[in-house]
Amino acid sequence: MALRPNPTLRQRRLGTELRRMREQAGLGGSQLARELGIQPAQITQMESGKSGISVERLRTIAAVCMCTNQPLIDALADMASERTKGWWEEYRSTLTIDFLEVAELEGHTKRITFCNTVYIPGLLQTGTYASAVFTRLVPPLPPQEVETRTTFRLRRQELVRSGTTPLRAFVHEAALRMQFGGPVVLADQLASLLDDSERPGISVRVVPFAVDTFPGAGENLTYIEGPVPELDTVEMDVSQGALFFDSPANLAKHRIIFSSLDSTALTDEQSRDFIRSIMKEVKSTYA
Incomplete structure (x- = not known):
């Protein structure tokens, strides 16, 4: 062979x-x-x-x-025993390997948990917001590359929008206020985030600036649960791409981080009220 x-x-x-x-x-x-x-x-x-x-x-x-x-x-x-290729393989010749590997992990997960400090989690982004996130990269991407990345991100969202894969998102207030594409794009994104937070299987919890401490080093993190705890994976976004961690020590560390977030973040309903208040502020800037 x-x-x-x-x-x-x-x-x-x-x-x-x-x-x-x-x-x-x-x-x-x-x-x-x-x-x-x-x-x-x-x-x-x-x-x-x-x-x-x-x-x-x-x-x-x-x-x-x-x-x-x-x-x-x-x-x-x-x-x-797996032999079936995932849908992400269609993009193997057009996107970097990081994109495919993240989608591959998501395609086999039992539950996904996000911790985002800079932007809204990718699986909850609107198309316009996602496009703005990719457009701001340095050096700038060609328009076709931005479109391909955006389309790929929206296709990944089918996983959670279908309700088959539970998703938890701990979103820091900074990520809710950071503007990609301007206030109109942000206001639409916040409205979409509110709608998603009401969907079955999706939980959005806000970590406000007022919280005393913030666990971890502040990176955007994704905790992807496997069929058994030993097969969990942590994905960290960095400027060079995605880093993956799966050692028992790293998994134990990040379980503590997410457990701390769970105890300090606002409840789902409090978070919706908080997002509505920020959306109102943002809308007032272009009223």
Whole structure:
């Protein structure tokens, strides 16, 4: 079987979990290879995501590594048996890999939680607002690139607008006031955010300036829950693109951050009132 030149994020994650399983058992790659009767290079290829793995071999590896976490093993088996490509693959030749990997994570999540300090979460943005966010990048993007990115972002929204994937958004007051495209665009965005907050499965919680402390370092974060907690992923937006974290220590840290947000943010109803008050202020600037 030919090796994958560019394994997807999900294929790489499966390999990462196999490596973790092996290391927790105290086995080296060569030791595991001997137990399986294969070449050490094949272990390296599986753990890098460059080669696939059958469900049978995965369960054999779990047994050799003395892994007794059956829910995790079953979830990894499901990943190993996947053959269907996601809709995001249509964009592989037109968008950077970060866009595809975020959509891939969202396409397999159990629940998504956002923490945004600069702009409204992408899955809740209007088309005009999203276009303004992409337009302000330096150096500027060509108009066609802005349109493609905006279309891709709106298509991602079908995931939560359908009500099949629960979404929680902790939005800092700064993100509610930051203008992309001017006050009219912002007012329309806030109105859309209010409408979305009333949809089944969507929760929007505001963190006002008045809150004493703000957990974390202030980056825009997304916590993507997998079928089992071990397969959760944290995505962080940075100027260079998206960073992904999945180590147990990083997941534990960010669970604490989101738990703190849950205890300090306004309630859903209080948040709607807060958003309405800001929308009223914004509208007064162009009345």
